[in-house]
Amino acid sequence: MVKALKIEIFMLCMIILIGLAARSRRSLFSSTQQLLFSMLGYTSAAYIFFDMIWTLSDGVSTPVGITANWISNAVSFSLFAIACLIWFFYSETMQGSRFLATRYRMALVALPTAVVVALAFTSYWTHTLFYIDAQGVYRRGAAYMIQPIVSYCYDVIYTSLHAFVQARKVESLQKKAIYRTLAFFAVPALVGGTFQVVFSVPGLCVGIMISILLLYIVYQEQLISTDPLTGLNNRNRFETYMLSLFSGADQADDVYLLMMDADGFKQINDHYGHVEGDHALQVVSKALKDVCSMSGGFIARYGGDEFVVLQKAATEQDIIGLCTAINDELARAEVPYSLRMSIGYARVGDGVDTWQDLLRAADAELYRVKGEKKKAGVQIR
Helix, strand or coil, rough: CCCHHHHHHHHHHHHHHHHHHCCCCCCCCHHHHHHHHHHHHHHHHHHHHHHHHHHCCCCCCCHHHHHHHHHHHHHHHHHHHHHHHHCCCCCCCCCCCCCCCHHHHHHHHHHHHHHHHHHHHHHHHHCCCEEEEECCEEECCCHHHHHHHHHHHHHHHHHHHHHHHHHHHHHHHHHHHHHHHHHHHHHHHHHHEEEEEEEHHHCCCCCCHHHHHHHHHHHHHHHEECCCCCCCHHHHHHHHHHHHHCCCCCHCCCCCEEEECCCCCCHEEEEEHHHHHHHHHHHHHHHHHHHHHHHEEEEEEEEEEEEEEEEEEEHHHHHHHHHHHHHHHEEEEEEECCCCCCCCCCCCCECCCHHHHHHHHHHHHHHHHHHHHCCCCCCCC
């Protein structure tokens, strides 16, 4: 492949990575995740830039060419190792890992990368990772494999396998999608790197760009499907999930839909203001996560103060217990007002055969429950 085409590929990958890193600062993730994702994008772009300098200077036997060749290789070796380390931190952070809970552990994880950086910049004298011969051509050093072992095996493959295991454990479709993307991240770079070694094409930079682009696309989809106030699934994601659930009859067995809204929510807004009303919805969402997530419940904000939970349960008594647990959790909330949910539920089967039927049945039950509360004098609006 001619150098001009290689340079065009390098430039395209750099532009895409810099664009993704810049756009990620627009609240795609939490502040820590934003920082790590943008650092990953910028570091990868810088690595590709110095890889491009190496492509231009390799084989140039002038003093300037040899110097540029040596510097570009030392920096690109270091940046690639650093990018893999940033990916390790990012992936483990996304998975909520406690592995990075202390500075000591973080330093321990970073130590092999620091060794690679030191070896890269001392290779001018030691030829450990690489050297530049008299004709200005890059040559691999005796310990060249230290860099891919540290970068791929230690940082990337470990965290990818960890994400794969996590994806098999969780019930939430949203988390499954995230963990599967994290697990898949290393594949394009590994394939691209293999093509680069075998066919001398810039496959690694393309693989890195594809990995980061796919990760960005998945999080854009998550952003579209997430309620911004509560962080729960939104109505669109709920309806998509319902469609997938009812696509196979066996998947819908023993499924209950809980439909609920907050008692006296209008009074909270009227007496404490809409900011506190938003906080009340966040308290409700946290209670639902705490109670329902462990048992694999799918939770969504349906609209306003209405929430829905799709839950598998062996008996109706389990669902009654779940409803009680939700209100018990809300009773412990540290807020200056009473938070309680009216909950109606319906089960798949017994004339409830489509997701629309299930929704109507749960809504009718919720209406009945609220009617009984209203007769008893409970403030429900």
